[in-house]
Amino acid sequence: MSLVSFYFGRSVARAIEGKEWGEAAVRSISERAYRDVCRTMHGVGAWEGNRQAKKDVAALLKRFVDGLSEVKSQDDFDLRHEQWCESVISIFTDASSGVVCHYGQVQKWINMALKYFAVLDHPQVRKAYSYLHVPLDRDVLQQAKDFSKVSVPEGVWSKMSKSEYDRVQLAIRDAVSSESREDRKSPKDWKCPMDWEVHAWMQA
Known part of the structure; x- marks a missing residue:
């Protein structure tokens, strides 16, 4: 469990132990997945709204993952995945941000987050594992x-x-x-x- 804490943070380690995936744990996964794409997100660091944007993305991710228990088909998963990606693009292309956000970036963000959840045996993600998309780079x-x-x-x-x-x-x-x-x-x-x-x- 110490390696999980080192890589993802203590909130994730506690979530695994207690089987309770709260906002802090999901935010840690979202932040870790963001690191896999951040070098391509030009201008985000200079945008004063970037912290709130990342919080908003983490909230979207939690709703997405919580909703996986309702997914019964690949088409349903794909639609939810598309909606998540489009929502994140909208967040980062806010008129004040100056950031240009692409589908290629946000797909890597959510797909890596779901991959991490799968590795950590998140119950909802485990049930939807066959529907997950491959992170593309x-x-x-x-x-x-x-x-x-x-x-x-x-x-x-x-x-x-x-x-x-x-x-x-x-x-x-x-x-x-x-x-x-x-x-x-x-x-x-x-x-x-x-x-x-x-x-x-x-x-x-």
Whole structure:
């Protein structure tokens, strides 16, 4: 548990021990996931509203995760995921911020947060694990291209559009679920996209 405290903070360690994922613990996960994308979020540090914006994102994340218990299908999850991403883009493209926020950035934020929740065995995320999206960045996009033969975006991952993002996620999903791929390694181990992501991340 000391390693969890070191990496995510004491609030997360307490949440695991007590099975109570309160606002502080979710905010810690959100902040940790933000570190995976912050180097691309130009201008956020200089924006006086950035702290409140991050709090608002954490609140959205908590509502999203709490609502996963109601998700019954991939389409339902995908819609909620899209709504979360669009809401975060709106927060950071506030007229006073001067920040330009892209779909590629916010997908990495929520997808990494959900990956951390999954690793920590969050109950709602565990139930929705098969619906989770793969966090996309340069390395994973290259792995996705090799695996699914999808045409990946030519520009940097952080500026990826929603349509480009959807195309890659669907290609990964289809490739993982296909039983006709003769070159697939350990197909029984890849029951969903995030199972494949573990393999892809280690190969990157």
